[in-house]
Amino acid sequence: MHKITMLGTGLIGLFYTMTLHRHRSRDRVHVVYSPTEEHVKGFAGEWEIPRWTTDMAEAIHDPETDVVVIGLPNFLHQEAAILAAEAGKAVLCTKPLGRNAAEAKAMLDAVEKAGVFHGYLEDLVYTPKMLKSLRFVREGALGKVLWVRSRETHGGPHSAWFWDVELAGGGAIVDMGCHCIEVIRSFVGKDNRPLEVMCWADTLVHPVQAEDHGIGLIRFETGAIGQFEVSWAFRGGMDLRDEVAGTEGTIWANHFLRTGLEVFTAVGPRGYVSEKAEGETGWLFPVGDEVHELGYTDMFNDMLNALDDGKGPMETFYDGYVVNAIMDACYRSARSKRWEPVELEVWRGMPQPVEEKPPLAYGDRFLVVKQERMPDGKTKLILRDRRTDRIVQKVVSADE
Numbered sequence: 590m591h592k593i594t595m596l597g598t599g600l601i602g603l604f605y606t607m608t609l610h611r612h613r614s615r616d617r618v619h620v621v622y623s624p625t626e627e628h629v630k631g632f633a634g635e636w637e638i639p640r641w642t643t644d645m646a647e648a649i650h651d652p653e654t655d656v657v658v659i660g661l662p663n664f665l666h667q668e669a670a671i672l673a674a675e676a677g678k679a680v681l682c683t684k685p686l687g688r689n690a691a692e693a694k695a696m697l698d699a700v701e702k703a704g705v706f707h708g709y710l711e712d713l714v715y716t717p718k719m720l721k722s723l724r725f726v727r728e729g730a731l732g733k734v735l736w737v738r739s740r741e742t743h744g745g746p747h748s749a750w751f752w753d754v755e756l757a758g759g760g761a762i763v764d765m766g767c768h769c770i771e772v773i774r775s776f777v778g779k780d781n782r783p784l785e786v787m788c789w790a791d792t793l794v795h796p797v798q799a800e801d802h803g804i805g806l807i808r809f810e811t812g813a814i815g816q817f818e819v820s821w822a823f824r825g826g827m828d829l830r831d832e833v834a835g836t837e838g839t840i841w842a843n844h845f846l847r848t849g850l851e852v853f854t855a856v857g858p859r860g861y862v863s864e865k866a867e868g869e870t871g872w873l874f875p876v877g878d879e880v881h882e883l884g885y886t887d888m889f890n891d892m893l894n895a896l897d898d899g900k901g902p903m904e905t906f907y908d909g910y911v912v913n914a915i916m917d918a919c920y921r922s923a924r925s926k927r928w929e930p931v932e933l934e935v936w937r938g939m940p941q942p943v944e945e946k947p948p949l950a951y952g953d954r955f956l957v958v959k960q961e962r963m964p965d966g967k968t969k970l971i972l973r974d975r976r977t978d979r980i981v982q983k984v985v986s987a988d989e
């Protein structure tokens with residue numbers, strides 16, 4: 590059983606506490622910190638948390654807790670992680686790890702120097718659909734992964750600090766691109782080095798400096814391409830979708846907006862529908878078990894099981910650092926309008942095996958580019974002539 594220090598009582602502090610205290614969990618939040626007394630006291634009362642404090646260091650140093658969960662605004666992650674590492678506690682930090690790679694690296698160095706367990710709380714790689722998709726990809730069901738597209742869009746965040754570039758470290762890219770980038774890395778393989786990025790970012794809607802839209806391309810060592818799309822001005826709820834294209838297969842996953850539960854109501858449920866839902870009447874697309882669908886349940890299971898077993902979790906501070914480094918390159922590219930290299934002070938991935946599958950031959954002279962069954966039942970072969978390099982076609986009747 591772990592006794593946990595929870596830092597932050599906002600949206601994510603609530604989701605994390607809900608996850609940790611649900612079902613018959615052995616692990617409990619033992620002390621909670623938030624700077625506002627009224628808020629933290631109320632939170633502790635509601636979730637039956639024995640202690641609360643408005644002093645962050647006191648919460649971290651609580652003698653009874655062994656795990657610190659950081660659910661604070663981005664500008665406080667570094668300070669909290671370093672304090673927790675120095676206190677010798679296991680540290681689990683929400684996304685993004687830092688506001689930039691320099692902060693993330695300082696946090697990584699701190700946990701490694703202290704030799705404490707560290708986990709990067711990237712819930713979206715733990716959603717049920719993601720875990721199954723990852724298994725298919727790892728077992729080879731899609732062949733070689735060529736292209737991964739990951740999208741997170743909604744109408745914009747719920748607290749002031751997110752909208753302040755200094756406090757948050759950026760806009761929609763640092764807030765949501767971090768999720769998409771880790772989804773992409775997970776599918777192309779986390780040993781697959783991200784080489785360079787091309788990114789567009791702009792503020793199309795809101796009166797702020799931070800970008801409210803971003804689209805980025807990440808090119809990896811194997812040639813695979815990752816594509817992320819984020820928006821803080823999307824209408825209609827929260828859209829979380831991933832697509833994976835491989836040489837032997839395809840995956841499309843819709844995690845949130847259209848999960849199969851569709852409700853029409855003229856009067857509304859009179860309350861919360863699901864995160865970032867825009868309306869409470871008409872056709873609604875609620876999410877059955879949000880905490881589970883968003884990956885929080887499997888994420889904490891992985892983290893706390895790994896801690897018990899003395900292993901590393903699926904997501905560590907190193908992963909958070911790589912994600913931050915990719916986002917830093919995205920911001921440079923959005924300014925320069927060019928491909929920018931991903932600068933990684935430390936790269937721990939393994940070199941990728943080069944496994945070239947020889948193209949299919951047609952006789953001695955041709956290589957098969959593609960074949961397709963046509964409406965008349967015949968098969969059309971598109972062939973490359975090895976001698977001339979010309980592309981030709983040949984129609985083969987059904988009985989040939």
Ligand SMILES: NC(=O)c1ccc[n+]([C@@H]2O[C@H](COP(=O)([O-])OP(=O)(O)OC[C@H]3O[C@@H](n4cnc5c(N)ncnc54)[C@H](O)[C@@H]3O)[C@@H](O)[C@H]2O)c1
Pocket residue numbers: 596597598599600601602622623624660661662663665683684685710711712747748749750764
């Ligand atoms: N899916 C996810 O993993 C996910 C979802 C939402 C937020 N987050 C991350 O969690 C962190 C917190 O986000 P949130 O949505 O809970 O934010 P929030 O604004 O809802 O809550 C932030 C909480 O931090 C605490 N806090 C301490 N010092 C503060 C200060 N100076 N100003 C404001 N709050 C202060 C307060 O308890 C406050 O309630 C961010 O890093 C965010 O990126 C992750």
